[in-house]
Amino acid sequence: MKTDTDVLIVGAGPTGLALAVDLARRGVDALVLERAQELFPGSRGKGLQPRTMEVFDDLGVLDAIHAAGGTYPVGMVWRDGERVGEHHMFDPAEPSEDSPYNAPWMVPQWRTQEILAERLAELGGKVAFDREVAGLTQDADGVTAHLSSGRAVRARYLVAADGGRSAVRRALDIGMTGETVDPNPTLVADVRIAGLDRDNWHLFPPRDDADFLAVCPLAGTEDFQVTARFPEGADVDLTPDGIRKVVADRSHIAAEDVVEVRWASDFRPRAALADRFRSGRVFLAGDAAHVHSPAGGQGLNTSVQDAYNLGWKLGAVLTGGAPAALLDSYEEERRPIAAQMLDLSTGVHRGEVRRGEATRQLGLGYRESSLTAEARGAAVAEGAAVRAGDRAPDGRVGDVRLFDAFRGPHWTLLALGTDAPGGGVGAAVRVVRGDAHGAYGTGLFLVRPDGYVGWAGDTPEGLGSYLGRFGLSG
Incomplete structure (x- = not known):
């Protein structure tokens, strides 16, 4: 069956727009549907945490975000x-x-959304307003969204970013487990x-x-x-x-x-977590998957990072030759993070937790993920400042700023105080060579497109097979 788009995103909030921007820069055909006639007009999610600022740096909107807030x-x-x-x-x-x-x-949510929508338009993407999803069906090849207007839109994958009362989540009969915070x-x-x-x-x-x-x-x-x-x-x-x-x-x-x-x-105020983040070819992201008290400033930020995690994986499967099984890691990685952030925001609301290091979200990572491979010896890895699964810190290696090197839809290999693989790692991986670095130490660090270390080793052994899991040569 012919598809109208590769990815259909339901909801033009920060989650849906961030995902659409990420997919657009990867060359993935995506369409955002929004049931309202315009972008959300309120300031509600006004706090952007440092980790989200790093995401926005990568998505090319940080200058506008800085100017707006x-x-x-x-x-x-x-x-x-x-x-x-x-x-x-x-x-x-x-x-x-x-x-x-x-x-x-601080940036009012309406302005964050405007900035993301402007960036999406620059990349050739679009939002279709006044489009309400009334139901959906899916099969082995794709998803059909049935609109209240009577029209149907066909996509290879659908992402529900339509908020805490998500119509898509209800159509899938996915429950939300939670509590009243106040x-x-x-x-x-x-x-x-x-x-x-x-x-x-x-x-x-x-x-x-x-x-x-x-x-x-x-x-x-x-x-x-x-x-x-x-x-x-x-x-x-x-x-x-x-x-x-x-x-x-x-x-x-x-x-x-x-x-x-x-x-x-x-x-x-309530806290709730979807029982699943995926059903077949449909994914839940943002408030459709987790609802937070606003006290901790975690809801919008966790939501944008859902999009950032899912975007590179959809891109890898749809345009990069990665196996579809890669998409299984979305729920594996993001649902535990969402649960952790729900506990945090509830604690802040009740006065049990200060707004500090944990709320900045810089310490979050995926050490236990099936995508994470730590190839160094246990003793070396245990004492290392940066381990596989951790957020990749910024810094300078020679005359290269690392966040500049990471920016874009590619993977990045850091060869610090050691040699990079002699046979190369393919065009999809940028290589940065330099001396041992204060934040990383010595070794090889393969940084995923979303800024986390996927693989770390003392030698290139095992790097090629790891890259092969994502359809990359190495």
Whole structure:
């Protein structure tokens, strides 16, 4: 049966757009379907963690992300109209050579999506709006998505990136296992406020019968994000007047100073994990696969990294000659990470965990993955700073910056303080040669297209057979 596209992506949020960008630069034909008539308009997922900044560096959007956002302001605690103290949301961290982006970066979610959509258009990709998937069927050769309009779209693979209430996940009858993190409903809104300084994240602790209020200046905009929690079972008034009343009741800000409400929503924080991330030729990614409390700033970031993990694998299978079995590793690698991040974000929400090293996501990796091969002796590997499965750090080898060398859809072989294979490793692998490096030490390190060390060895023995698993010569 003829296919309309190689990969059909359902949902034009950060997950779907990041995946579409990654596939487009690999020459994979992909189509993004979005049931809304435009991109999501709110600021909801405004925090980009350092590991996601590294992903965006590779996808070619980091300059635009930097230009669109800024660092997080220090929290300012208010009581009775007076400033009573500062509150630091994050443990401090300085950038280093191996981790140049070592602090969260604030960009409203709507702007992140615009930047990804602009990058997708540059690469020749597209989003089809007002396209709702009502059901799907699949067979051994592909997937057919049935749209509410009556049209059908045929693809070799389909990726559900359509959010926590994923219609695709429900159509596949894949369950979500989870818990309520907080039974209290929470309001989040993007507003404009006259006369309020943008130097701080303004915090108004609970008092009397009112719960907390937080008013955060959104970097790169003239807006503030308002967050307010309500008693369990309360109805949240999302009208402009309702939002003005909440702000005025809980702070010294006058209702009339809330001059515009640009977007508003409410939610009840929960944590849930899909029982499976794959069914046949359909994959779940982002909120369709895992739903987080927003407190830890992990949801959007984990979602983008789902896309980054899946993108190179789909590209390898569809255009690079890799066996289809490679796609089995997506769930194997990403579901444990999602479970770990769910525990983390829930802990942050409940005040049990600080926003620090773990929330930056630089320590995540795939040491236990079936794709990981550590060919050095156990004693050498155990004492090594970087092992197979770890994130590949940045740094300089001679006059080459490693993140520059990694950028693109290829694999990279680092030959540090030792010789690279004499017979070469094929055109799909870039080789960087240099002296022993502070972050890596000495050895051969084969870096996957998503920036993790897939294979590490003291000698080239075994490297060729490892590359052969992915349809690469070596």
